[in-house]
Amino acid sequence: MAKNGTGGMDKSFLGKMLAGGVASVLCLVAGSAMAEVQTVRFARQLGLGYLQLYVAQDLKLVEKHAKEAGLGDVTAAYTPLGSPSAVNDALLSGSAEFAAAGIPPFLILWDKTRKSADVRALATLNSQPAYLNTNKPDVKSLADFTEKDRIAVPTVKLSYQAIILQMAAEKQFGDGNYAKLDNLTVSLSHPEATISLLSGKTEVSASFTSPPFQYQQLESDKIHRVISSYDVLGGPGSFSALWTTAKFRENNPKTAKAVLAAMDEASAFIKENPKQAAEIYIRLDNSKLAPDFIEKIITDPEIQYSTTPQNILKYTDFMARVGTLKNKPATWQELFFPELHDRAGS
Known part of the structure; x- marks a missing residue:
């Protein structure tokens, strides 16, 4: 340790230590901001x-x-x-x-x-509302879907649309019947479901989707809405x-x-x-x-x-x-x- 002639600590050495300590603290502060x-x-x-x-x-x-x-x-x-x-x-x-x-x-x-x-x-x-649209003229409510129908959702049993469909099914068919239509659902992205629904040439006869895809589908006179998520929720959510x-x-x-x-x-x-x-x-x-x-x-x-x-x-x-x-x-x-x-x- 540096000392002066009287045995005390050299002031210049002490100053350097203090300066180094301050610099270290500043580095730590800067480092934490960049961490x-x-x-x-x-x-x-x-x-x-x-x-x-x-x-x-x-x-x-x-x-x-x-x-x-x-x-x-x-x-x-x-x-x-x-x-x-x-x-x-x-x-x-x-x-x-x-x-x-x-x-x-x-x-x-x-x-x-x-x-x-x-x-x-x-x-x-x-x-925003999510619409369940269909290309089948005779489907006016959830009760009109049959075993031959397939309802496209982004992910079965997991997606927003899949859960809203369960909530709607329970309202339609009674307490405990929330999964009544689950066996009709298939997983498709919104663009894929829209293409399938509009073509009318696949097993997909309905698409539970979201904007803008639902409105794009409804531009066709062969597509109509069955339900809206707002109908199920009782308003916006x-x-x-x-x-x-x-x-x-x-x-x-x-x-x-x-x-x-x-x-x-x-x-x-x-x-x-x-x-x-x-x-x-x-x-x-x-x-x-x-x-x-x-x-x-x-x-x-x-x-x-x-x-x-x-x-x-x-x-x-x-x-x-x-x-x-x-x-x-x-x-x-x-x-x-x-x-x-x-x-x-x-």
Whole structure:
């Protein structure tokens, strides 16, 4: 140890030690800010239920809010997938940090991972009706389907449409008969189901889908609607959500907040700029649909883009009662991370 002539510590040496300590602390602080992920990967389903993600991708909103949070140059990557099971698999396998699909597949994953990955939602994305359409003129209600019919849903027994169909079946056929039509369902992505239904040349005679596909189907005079999810729920309810694991949020708190801020900004952008939002969707989805057609759907009063949950417990009450969920949340907040708890959700 350096000492001066009187046996005391050399002041210059002490100064260097203090300076080095301060520098080390500053490095640790800077390091902690940069320790969060530099790439955020999103796995999402297809359609207008995930429009905020299309907008965020095009306008680089996650990158914007990450930089504002002091995270530097963060890259966001988006992967479209045809089914909710594929979306959940991407999250659990580590291929994505965030998953976006319908509410029921999120609830099932929340239920299964409570003591492991602890999956919870960061936000909802929108409330929109899902239509069950058919190409059979004689089918006016669920009671008119026969063993010869096949009803396309994104994933049997798991997807938003599959669960809504069970809820509708119980209303139609009585308590306990929620699975009466399950044997008629087949798994098809929305684009595949639309092609099959419009062709009239496959076993698929009905498609339980979502915007814009349901409206595209109804453009044909050979297709008509049987039910809407709003008929089953008794009004609007959140259709889609964005979720991740507790570990990711804990290790990347600023990133999680940046993603939520990006979804909030995207929601506001859609409301204020529906024409531009429609153009973004068509371009990123490589859609051949007309921009005016998509804009009309986006501005439909039945469709709302919001990160605040709406009527979530209507799903959980049914799914817990029939055994799809082993755990029933007492409040919607149990399903979401704290960033959303102070909002006027339901």
